[in-house]
Amino acid sequence: QKEVEQDPGPLSVPEGAIVSLNCTYSNSAFQYFMWYRQYSRKGPELLMYTYSSGNKEDGRFTAQVDKSSKYISLFIRDSQPSDSATYLCAMSRDSSASKIIFGSGTRLSIRP
Amino acid sequence: DTGVSQDPRHKITKRGQNVTFRCDPISEHNRLYWYRQTLGQGPEFLTYFQNEAQLEKSRLLSDRFSAERPKGSFSTLEIQRTEQGDSAMYLCASGEGRSPLHFGNGTRLTVT
Numbered sequence: 622q623k624e625v626e627q628d629p630g631p632l633s634v635p636e637g638a639i640v641s642l643n644c645t646y647s648n649s650a651f652q653y654f655m656w657y658r659q660y661s662r663k664g665p666e667l668l669m670y671t672y673s674s675g676n677k678e679d680g681r682f683t684a685q686v687d688k689s690s691k692y693i694s695l696f697i698r699d700s701q702p703s704d705s706a707t708y709l710c711a712m713s714r715d716s717s718a719s720k721i722i723f724g725s726g727t728r729l730s731i732r733p
Numbered sequence: 734d735t736g737v738s739q740d741p742r743h744k745i746t747k748r749g750q751n752v753t754f755r756c757d758p759i760s761e762h763n764r765l766y767w768y769r770q771t772l773g774q775g776p777e778f779l780t781y782f783q784n785e786a787q788l789e790k791s792r793l794l795s796d797r798f799s800a801e802r803p804k805g806s807f808s809t810l811e812i813q814r815t816e817q818g819d820s821a822m823y824l825c826a827s828g829e830g831r832s833p834l835h836f837g838n839g840t841r842l843t844v845t
Contacts, residue, residue, distance in 0.1 A: 723775030
């Protein structure tokens with residue numbers, strides 16, 4: 622079993638829809654949670670960075686962490702075609718961690 | 734802040750040849766990471782530097798792989814006697830203190 626599980630998709634939704642992306646994990650020591658967006662042939666770009674449980678909002682993006690369920694989510698409101706990309710969840714045990722563990726990524730397509 | 738820079742962007746080599754990649758992190762970032770990403774997968778941790786010290790190496794990093802960060806600034810990743818299974822995107826990331834990682838756009842290696 623992988624430490625971090627993420628549905629690979631692909632996920633296709635119409636423009637303007639609310640998108641929900643999720644990851645589960647098995648290591649209860651993870652405390653820092655990240656979402657990265659990756660366009661084709663580009664490196665991952667940091668979207669959200671949260672510590673422990675709770676919600677964090679940044680514009681159209683909301684990250685949720687439920688440590689009791691070992692479950693994290695990223696919501697995208699008013700989705701745009703430019704949001705079409707692969708979304709990677711990532712997590713680590715500490716803020717200056719020796720390594721960050723990534724999910725396999727979810728491919729998202731926003732239909733105009 | 735010019736971002737993490739990686740060179741070359743794409744490298745095609747024949748099996749058995751040696752290759753070297755370079756990463757220039759964001760200036761003053763003391764942490765530097767190398768990851769490998771294959772198609773449809775998330776990045777996998779290879780190795781990590783704190784300044785010039787290599788603090789952790791993944792079991793994925795066989796004896797054919799070596800990484801250096803001689804002056805705590807740029808880093809190189811060398812693969813000796815390349816194999817077809819080494820074909821992947823090699824990503825470099827840097828961070829400062831407790832800040833999250835910022836990735837470069839990677840070097841895509843194709844071994845023929």
